[in-house]
Amino acid sequence: MSEAAHEVPNITCIPRINTRQRQENMAAAFKLDPPRLRMTPIVQTKSLAIVGGGPSLKDTWQDINNYDTVMSCGSTHDHLTGIGVHSDYHLECDPDIPQVKYYQSIKLDCTYLIASRCHPSMFKRLKNRDIKLWHMWEDDIGLEPYRKEPAVRGAISCVLCALATAIAMGFQDIHFFGFDSSFAHEAAHHAYPCEERDQVIKTRVGDPDKGTIFLTTPTWIAQARTFVQMQDQWEHMLKATVHGYSLMWETQKQRGLAYV
Secondary structure (H helix, E strand, C coil): CCCCCCCCCCCCCCCCCCHHHHHHHHHHHHHHCCCECCCCCCCCCCCEEEECCCCCHHHHHHHHHHCCEEEEEHHHHHHHHHHCCCCCEEEECCCCHHHHHHCCCCCCCCEEEEECCCCHHHHHHCCCCEEEEECECCHHHCCHHHCCCCCECCCCCHHHHHHHHHHHCCCCEEEEECCCCCECCCCCCCCCCCCCCCCCEEEEECCCCCCEEEEECHHHHHHHHHHHHHHHHCCCCCEEEEECCCHHHHHHHHHCCEEC
16 A cells, blocks of 8 residues: 555446346345335434444444434444444345345344345345335446336445435434444454455545545545535435544534534
8 A cells, every 4th residue: 555645536336246146136126025115205303323334433332322213234233233232224235145244143123224236145134024125226237127116326335325215214313323434544444343345545635735644445435425425415404423533524524514
């Protein structure tokens, strides 16, 4: 890794799983035909904590259950169960088979929001649980696999899918935990053991010469930029607060938005 921090140009995230496999995953999900996640325009007055797996989660997890509703994401599943954090919802969108390894414990009183792009093994692992199906829009998939059902657009990561889904469910007061887009150091990709496949790089937040330097990846920079766009898009209906020092925290601070 270069010692010089550098700016990263526009980034397009390319799924690790090829188009055909994700189309086949969707076809299998439709065949199972679980109940769909109900999107409602009714505004929720309750607060929502969305939980990702960034390193800052180690310092903030004890505050998560102070909020009315909790939506955990992806690989956080077993870790949060192990430390006693209750999730009302758990969202998953990773289409890869190995993702199932993070689901060794199954929450009994949790609604699982599982994307149709997820591998059939995920649905098998969660069999007889409260599953609600939703769709993640991907341009390369084409229209036909969605069968005219609505899809969440513009989200490129599990936490951003959770945000878009939460907005569609009517939540507005949303608090983010472990939503870092950065690493404490090269060996601390997450708050728990979790493989990181992307190249770790340095980037700055703020002034190109004097801004704070963070360790991150191209994917997490794309996530940070998309989060800014989503906040701007929903500025009149979203109150977003980022908890835990990170690239995301520093971005919120630079923009004059909420952080803890």
